[in-house]
Amino acid sequence: xxxxxxxxxxxxxxxLHQFDGKQIxxxxxxxxxxxxxxxxxxxxxxxxxKSTILKCIYRTYIPTSGSMMYHSDTHGLIDLAKAExxxxxEIRQKEIGYVSQFxxxxxxxxxxxxxVEVLVEIGxxxxxxxxEARAILSHFQLSESxxxxxxxxxxxxxxxxxxxxxxxxxxxxxxxxxxxxxxLDQGSKASVRDMIIELKRGGTSxxxxxxxxxxxxxxxDKEFNMRNGIMVGGYA
Amino acid sequence: MDNRVSIRNVSKIYGKxxxxxxxxxxxxxxxxxxxxxxxxxxxxxxxxxxxxxxVLGIVGESGSGKSTLVKTxxxxxxxxxxxxxxxxxxxxxxNVYGLSSLQKRYIRNHLMGMVYQNPHxxxxxxxxxxxxxxxxxxxxxxxxxxxxxxxxxxxxxKTEIPIERMDDKPKYFSGGMQQRVQISKALANNPPLxxxxxxxxxLDVSVQASVLDLIRQIGRELGISMIVVSHDFSVIRMxxxxxxxxxxxxxxxxxxxDQIMEDPQHAYTQLLINSLx
Ligand SMILES: Nc1ncnc2c1ncn2[C@@H]1O[C@H](COP(=O)(O)OP(=O)(O)O)[C@@H](O)[C@H]1O
Ligand SMILES: Nc1ncnc2c1ncn2[C@@H]1O[C@H](COP(=O)(O)OP(=O)(O)O)[C@@H](O)[C@H]1O
Ligand SMILES: [Mg+2]
Ligand SMILES: [Mg+2]
Ligand SMILES: [Zn+2]
Numbered sequence: 001x002x003x004x005x006x007x008x009x010x011x012x013x014x015x016l017h018q019f020d021g022k023q024i025x026x027x028x029x030x031x032x033x034x035x036x037x038x039x040x041x042x043x044x045x046x047x048x049x050k051s052t053i054l055k056c057i058y059r060t061y062i063p064t065s066g067s068m069m070y071h072s073d074t075h076g077l078i079d080l081a082k083a084e085x086x087x088x089x090e091i092r093q094k095e096i097g098y099v100s101q102f103x104x105x106x107x108x109x110x111x112x113x114x115x116v117e118v119l120v121e122i123g124x125x126x127x128x129x130x131x132e133a134r135a136i137l138s139h140f141q142l143s144e145s146x147x148x149x150x151x152x153x154x155x156x157x158x159x160x161x162x163x164x165x166x167x168x169x170x171x172x173x174x175x176x177x178x179x180x181x182x183x184l185d186q187g188s189k190a191s192v193r194d195m196i197i198e199l200k201r202g203g204t205s206x207x208x209x210x211x212x213x214x215x216x217x218x219x220x221d222k223e224f225n226m227r228n229g230i231m232v233g234g235y236a
Numbered sequence: 237m238d239n240r241v242s243i244r245n246v247s248k249i250y251g252k253x254x255x256x257x258x259x260x261x262x263x264x265x266x267x268x269x270x271x272x273x274x275x276x277x278x279x280x281x282x283x284x285x286x287x288x289x290x291v292l293g294i295v296g297e298s299g300s301g302k303s304t305l306v307k308t309x310x311x312x313x314x315x316x317x318x319x320x321x322x323x324x325x326x327x328x329x330x331n332v333y334g335l336s337s338l339q340k341r342y343i344r345n346h347l348m349g350m351v352y353q354n355p356h357x358x359x360x361x362x363x364x365x366x367x368x369x370x371x372x373x374x375x376x377x378x379x380x381x382x383x384x385x386x387x388x389x390x391x392x393x394k395t396e397i398p399i400e401r402m403d404d405k406p407k408y409f410s411g412g413m414q415q416r417v418q419i420s421k422a423l424a425n426n427p428p429l430x431x432x433x434x435x436x437x438x439l440d441v442s443v444q445a446s447v448l449d450l451i452r453q454i455g456r457e458l459g460i461s462m463i464v465v466s467h468d469f470s471v472i473r474m475x476x477x478x479x480x481x482x483x484x485x486x487x488x489x490x491x492x493x494d495q496i497m498e499d500p501q502h503a504y505t506q507l508l509i510n511s512l513x
Contacts, residue, residue: 017503
């Protein structure tokens with residue numbers, strides 16, 4: 001079987017037109033194979049290019065060159081670097097969970113609704129969606145008193161837990177995690193680890209960026225390190 | 237056709253035109269007025285698709301041609317060139333710009349809804365709110381008075397207008413309520429395509445928020461395709477998945493909305509994003 005995701009020579013440079021076309025390197029010549037059900041961890045200093053890779057995969061960033069062959073349940077083998085926007089939107093909705101570094105929430109949508117919506121979008125009945133959303137918010141120990149309030153006032157840790165619930169509630173086939181334990185206490189970290197293990201058992205493939213090496217080593221199959229946009233390593 | 241709407245090569249020119257109008261206007265020149273003949277190229281070379289159930293954003297500064305473009309889609313203005321295909325009309329095989337005015341009226345009445353920035357354009361302010369909705373329903377071949385009244389009540393409830401105001405005239409309503417009546421009217425015929433041109437511009441911030449929430453809810457519940465025009469990125473971010481950026485009558489960039497905001501490609505889009513407060 002081909003890998004779930006096969007990245008070849010992925011390069012991303014940013015061109016800043018307001019600064020005379022200045023070029024900034026995000027990442028250079030990244031090669032990576034993610035097998036089905038595998039979890040790859042990425043470490044590296046701030047600015048090394050870790051988030052850039054995840055954002056290219058999710059297509060929030062347009063890759064400058066290279067390919068990202070992804071095994072989609074609904075679209076077959078597809079190059080995420082060149083796929084049409086409509087296909088990307090559908091794959092995102094149905095197959096990919098993404099815990100971004102900064103939670104972007106819509107204004108005036110309650111924490112509970114923002115999780116419910118994810119399920120309703122993929123066709124879950126409203127009542128079942130509410131029940132599942134409540135269960136996962138409890139799992140991540142987001143205080144029940146916050147469920148009916150707007151997340152824009154949440155603390156960093158609360159936002160992250162909501163973000164995790166949103167990304168994981170649909171049990172995606174593919175999960176991108178950008179520092180999923182930053183600013184969490186030990187209890188919440190354990191709940192993240194439990195959910196990761198549960199998803200892995202269900203066959204989810206994952207790529208995660210970590211600063212907490214101890215946590216990372218307890219969940220990943222392989223780890224890579226990034227420096228100045230270049231990736232090294234790949235040890236099991 | 238997989239797309240609900242396909243637009244190809246649409247342009248609208250105000251003036252007599254010359255051979256150089258297109259070449260000498262656009263974002264590279266920073267103008268939409270032909271320096272040779274003074275013609276205004278309000279929009280040119282416009283092409284895009286709207287997927288079923290999708291909300292597409294069109295963003296750009298004032299004068300970039302956004303309103304002109306949506307007016308040609310609603311047949312308020314005839315385009316100078318272009319093709320327009322609608323999935324719900326003859327399976328998207330006919331260029332609807334080429335139809336007779338009778339057929340265009342049919343499409344407008346049955347397959348489209350439009351909400352203007354200025355309520356004067358979308359409503360008869362001295363008819364009752366219910367009467368405005370009835371007018372749209374009559375044009376869409378609803379004939380039964382009881383049904384029409386029921387539908388009007390349903391729409392006003394959905395848009396949170398108190399039913400007891402149904403027989404009042406929108407000219408006595410607040411700006412936010414006028415927009416809600418316009419939205420009710422535009423939705424009356426259950427159109428597969430809804431066009432919204434700067435519908436919250438000029439409203440108080442809290443009123444803006446509630447109208448935007450209503451539009452978002454409609455998108456989710458009814459699954460209709462929408463084109464949302466705004467100069468305001470916060471509106472675009474809240475409502476859309478994909479966005480088109482216009483400048484001087486041309487499309488400078490189109491992409492996923494999060495990509496447009498986090499990895500803008502064109503110098504003009506970068507300037508817009510960097511100028512956000
Ligand atoms: N949208 C962007 N526009 C311009 N430069 C960017 C953008 N995103 C990231 N970069 C730059 O790319 C490099 C890698 O950033 P990033 O991938 O966020 O690093 P990390 O996640 O490892 O901290 C940095 O120099 C950063 O400033
Ligand atoms: N009826 C008209 N006659 C001449 N010029 C017009 C007419 N309508 C619009 N324009 C011009 O076309 C350009 C685009 O206008 P418009 O579509 O309203 O832009 P936007 O909605 O992006 O602000 C502007 O330069 C405007 O002055
Ligand atoms: Mg990062
Ligand atoms: Mg306008
Ligand atoms: Zn000219």
